[in-house]
Amino acid sequence: MQTVIRVEKLSKTFHHNKALHAVDLTVQQGEMVALLGPSGSGKSTLLRHLSGLITCDKTPESRVELLGNTVQHAGRLASDIRKSRAQTGYIFQQFNLVNRLTVLENVLIGALGSTPFWRTCLRWFSPSQKQEALQALTRVGMAHFAHQRVSTLSGGQQQRVAIARALMQKAKIILADEPIASLDPESARIVMETLRDINQNDGITVVVTLHQVDYALRY
Known part of the structure; x- marks a missing residue:
């Protein structure tokens, strides 16, 4: 191993x-x-x-x-x-999410390392990336919150979003x-x-x- x-x-x-x-x-x-x-x-x-x-x-x-x-x-x-x-995906005790962004946008942050810089500046993600982010949210049971602001979620829900972000990162x-x-x-x-x-x-x-x-x- x-x-x-x-x-x-x-x-x-x-x-x-x-x-x-x-x-x-x-x-x-x-x-x-x-x-x-x-x-x-x-x-x-x-x-x-x-x-x-x-x-x-x-x-x-x-x-x-x-x-x-x-x-x-x-x-x-x-x-x-x-x-x-x-x-390497890092899950923090205090979640480290961007409260003013939606759940989906926070998960898409996990794709920044594989996205051209100009697209990250414009917060422009491809349809395939958005679909992949939704799949990651489905894995953690949070897909139905995709377009909700992170600031409205409970602590447990925010932690699952952070895990989905790590999946999006392909950690x-x-x-x-x-x-x-x-x-x-x-x-x-x-x-x-x-x-x-x-x-x-x-x-x-x-x-x-x-x-x-x-x-x-x-x-």
């Missing part, structure tokens, strides 16, 4: 406080992995290193690789990090940072089942940070 995430000797220090110390991690293609721990244990910090949102301490042996591509090494981001980011890896932390139990169940469905049926590798052991064991 192919290793799609490799972390070696990763450390991170914030103001003389060690958040991560010599972390090693490997994740195989098609796995769904939970990073468990209480608040402040470094789960989100580790996840942000995987996508290069932050850099690690400048120790020569530290390295992060995704899909065989270097994300960062010795505290420096790779020059071709866009290649890794284009194949090979989904990194989900505390995706159910601010959701009620029913919404949390739907979001976790959606991630599990994508993992099992599409073979997309999923890494999710959680502090609830029962959810990790269930999904």
